[in-house]
Amino acid sequence: MSDGYNFGYLDEHTKRAIRRGLLKAVAIPGYQVPFASREMPLPYGWGTGGIQVTAAIVGPADTLKVIDQGADDTTNAISIRRFFARVAGVATTERTPEATIVQTRHRIPETPLSEGQILVYQVPIPEPLRWLEPRESETRKMHALADYGAMHVKLYEDIAIYGRIATSYDYPVRVDGRYLMRPSPIPKFDNPKMDMNPALQLFGAGREKRLYAVPPYTSVKSLDFEDHPFTVQSWDEECALCGSHDSFLDEVIVDDQGGRMFVCSDTDHCGQRRDAKAKPQTQPQVGAS
Amino acid sequence: MYVAVKGGEVAIDNAHRLMAEERRGNKATQELSLEQIEGQLGLAVDRVMIEGSVYDPGLAALAIKQAQGDLVEAIFLLRAFRSTLPRFGYTQPVDTAEMEVRRRISAAFKDVPGGQILGPTYDYTHRLLEFALAAGGNPPEAVTATAPVDRILPRVTDVLGRDGLIEGEPEGTGDAPGDITRDPLTFPAGRDVRLQNLARADEGFLLAMAYSSQRGYGHTHPFAAEIRMGEVTVSFVPPELGFEIEIGEITLTECQMINQFRGADEKPPQFTRGYGVTFGQAERKAMAMALVDRSLRAVELGEHAGAPAQDVEFILMHSDNVEASGFVQHLKLPHYVDFQSELELLRGLRSQPLHSTAEKMAAE
Numbered sequence: 001m002s003d004g005y006n007f008g009y010l011d012e013h014t015k016r017a018i019r020r021g022l023l024k025a026v027a028i029p030g031y032q033v034p035f036a037s038r039e040m041p042l043p044y045g046w047g048t049g050g051i052q053v054t055a056a057i058v059g060p061a062d063t064l065k066v067i068d069q070g071a072d073d074t075t076n077a078i079s080i081r082r083f084f085a086r087v088a089g090v091a092t093t094e095r096t097p098e099a100t101i102v103q104t105r106h107r108i109p110e111t112p113l114s115e116g117q118i119l120v121y122q123v124p125i126p127e128p129l130r131w132l133e134p135r136e137s138e139t140r141k142m143h144a145l146a147d148y149g150a151m152h153v154k155l156y157e158d159i160a161i162y163g164r165i166a167t168s169y170d171y172p173v174r175v176d177g178r179y180l181m182r183p184s185p186i187p188k189f190d191n192p193k194m195d196m197n198p199a200l201q202l203f204g205a206g207r208e209k210r211l212y213a214v215p216p217y218t219s220v221k222s223l224d225f226e227d228h229p230f231t232v233q234s235w236d237e238e239c240a241l242c243g244s245h246d247s248f249l250d251e252v253i254v255d256d257q258g259g260r261m262f263v264c265s266d267t268d269h270c271g272q273r274r275d276a277k278a279k280p281q282t283q284p285q286v287g288a289s
Numbered sequence: 290m291y292v293a294v295k296g297g298e299v300a301i302d303n304a305h306r307l308m309a310e311e312r313r314g315n316k317a318t319q320e321l322s323l324e325q326i327e328g329q330l331g332l333a334v335d336r337v338m339i340e341g342s343v344y345d346p347g348l349a350a351l352a353i354k355q356a357q358g359d360l361v362e363a364i365f366l367l368r369a370f371r372s373t374l375p376r377f378g379y380t381q382p383v384d385t386a387e388m389e390v391r392r393r394i395s396a397a398f399k400d401v402p403g404g405q406i407l408g409p410t411y412d413y414t415h416r417l418l419e420f421a422l423a424a425g426g427n428p429p430e431a432v433t434a435t436a437p438v439d440r441i442l443p444r445v446t447d448v449l450g451r452d453g454l455i456e457g458e459p460e461g462t463g464d465a466p467g468d469i470t471r472d473p474l475t476f477p478a479g480r481d482v483r484l485q486n487l488a489r490a491d492e493g494f495l496l497a498m499a500y501s502s503q504r505g506y507g508h509t510h511p512f513a514a515e516i517r518m519g520e521v522t523v524s525f526v527p528p529e530l531g532f533e534i535e536i537g538e539i540t541l542t543e544c545q546m547i548n549q550f551r552g553a554d555e556k557p558p559q560f561t562r563g564y565g566v567t568f569g570q571a572e573r574k575a576m577a578m579a580l581v582d583r584s585l586r587a588v589e590l591g592e593h594a595g596a597p598a599q600d601v602e603f604i605l606m607h608s609d610n611v612e613a614s615g616f617v618q619h620l621k622l623p624h625y626v627d628f629q630s631e632l633e634l635l636r637g638l639r640s641q642p643l644h645s646t647a648e649k650m651a652a653e
Contacts, residue, residue: 006373009372011373013375035473036469036470036472039365039369039372039611041369043365043611043614044611045615045617045618068623070626076622078298106626107626136476136602136606164637166634166638168634169626169630185624185626186626187626187627187629189630207615207616248629249629250625
């Protein structure tokens with residue numbers, strides 16, 4: 001752990017202020033709580049909101065997992081994991097079930113989360129109405145009045161023009177039947193995982209200075225219409241490494257002849273499946289001993 | 290066979306080592322010292338201090354060295370360091386009328402009480418590359434004035450204020466000013482918060498916004514009533530002592546713009562104010578700030594506010610270069626998952642026969 005910096009980088013007063021904001025966020029699911037975001041030693045837009053949330057809640061006994069695009073080994077995930085190893089000295093893991101805190105950018109792990117775990121999302125733009133109304137002063141009013149007609153009109157226009165809702169990630173959700181919420185740029189494939197999740201879901205937007213939360217076992221519904229129900233992406237292909245049919249697959253270009261293959265975006269999930277396949281060979285030995 | 294890209298940790302370490310090596314440059318040349326940066330690149334140090342929001346020339350010089358002269362990166366380094374500093378309290382307001390002035394000019398009057406003092410400036414230099422400077426050597430000593438500058442120089446705007454030709458400064462409420470580094474920016478934003486935001490704002494952004502206001506996008510009819518630069522004393526009242534103690538001296542540049550105002554409602558026509566202040570010597574920034582400050586007062590003064598420089602939310606939300614630089618450059622981060630989702634969507638949209646939906650709608 002680095003000398004000269006407080007545990008978790010931020011000073012205790014700042015961490016407490018963030019925790020107060022988080023408590024308010026948990027009390028009003030989906031509501032965006034303004035907070036005095038600090039400059040972190042990593043750039044804005046690179047996860048400073050999630051980093052500040054993690055810094056405020058992490059304790060010496062925690063085990064931290066950091067993913068970006070579902071993967072533990074993407075450069076920014078490595079950078080953030082190392083940051084906490086450096087300024088908090090906490091244990092880190094790549095295994096979803098072993099982590100007490102999972103900080104994520106753009107994915108929810110495929111392995112279901114359990115009670116007691118906390119999922120921390122990095123959020124670039126917290127306001128679900130931002131592309132419809134650029135002014136914060138207006139969008140706050142719209143939330144106060146639960147005036148979400150503009151979003152329904154936008155989705156309707158998609159259907160009228162394209163025959164389907166043309167939003168594939170950062171797909172808007174309604175939390176606990178009240179606040180419209182941006183789930184951060186996760187693929188809509190992950191949206192159903194947010195609903196009634198036993199884990200606490202915290203969202204931090206550093207540059208935009210907002211916190212919000214989905215408490216455990218809270219209803220999270222993706223917006224849709226009766227005649228155009230919400231659906232998630234599916235693939236005709238399977239993961240080339242583990243054979244998974246039901247996980248989110250990344251497309252990888254393998255040559256310049258149009259050749260491509262598909263692999264799991266969640267590297268831990270993929271690795272576990274491959275290990276499980278390899279296991280039958282080792283099991284007899286375990287039985288013999 | 291496809292192998293997932295691994296080894297990011299080693300790659301990151303190696304990339305940083307390469308960066309450090311490039312920063313050092315040719316090892317046969319002498320390494321830059323912080324004293325050299327602080328002493329000979331002082332205007333860069335000033336910019337890093339003002340936008341980094343920390344008055345510490347030594348740390349600013351280190352940031353500039355570490356950032357290889359990239360000032361926006363240096364500002365970011367100083368801001369991140371600032372996050373770790375505890376807050377003891379607020380200093381007493383500084384009185385710029387008591388500034389030890391090194392430069393003071395007014396463009397509104399030919400002469401002003403205390404006189405025009407050019408001081409150190411690049412104004413009126415011919416921008417010819419000085420090849421002699423490349424060779425090095427010490428410059429001839431500057432001439433000292435025969436008489437010292439008055440100890441107290443009244444601000445030009447105060448002189449105008451006696452006739453009621455210019456609006457008064459708003460009375461202080463006695464409340465602590467807002468602080469966007471401790472409380473999130475919310476709208477409507479008060480002038481205290483706006484000025485703090487502008488003081489930390491990117492110089493290039495402010496310059497462009499100020500320039501746009503001069504070119505007809507929300508004209509403010511400005512005159513530079515006064516620009517002054519020099520040293521002011523900073524005092525602090527520690528709660529445990531209860532009396533004021535001087536804790537140091539800082540260099541400030543202050544710009545007071547006066548602007549035409551045709552009057553509205555019950556207000557008679559009079560001059561209004563735009564205010565700019567920076568750490569160190571940063572006249573371009575202080576002037577741009579004063580123009581933008583006045584532009585942002587359009588609504589308060591009952592003027593039509595339709596130009597970008599008059600739009601409080603637009604200006605305040607986009608003025609910070611640490612925020613802007615981070616978010617623009619975050620596009621370098623992987624976006625495979627979102628991109629995959631978009632690919633899937635686009636393939637789906639393209640698989641439908643063209644115009645089918647439009648035809649369907651026309652048929653209905």
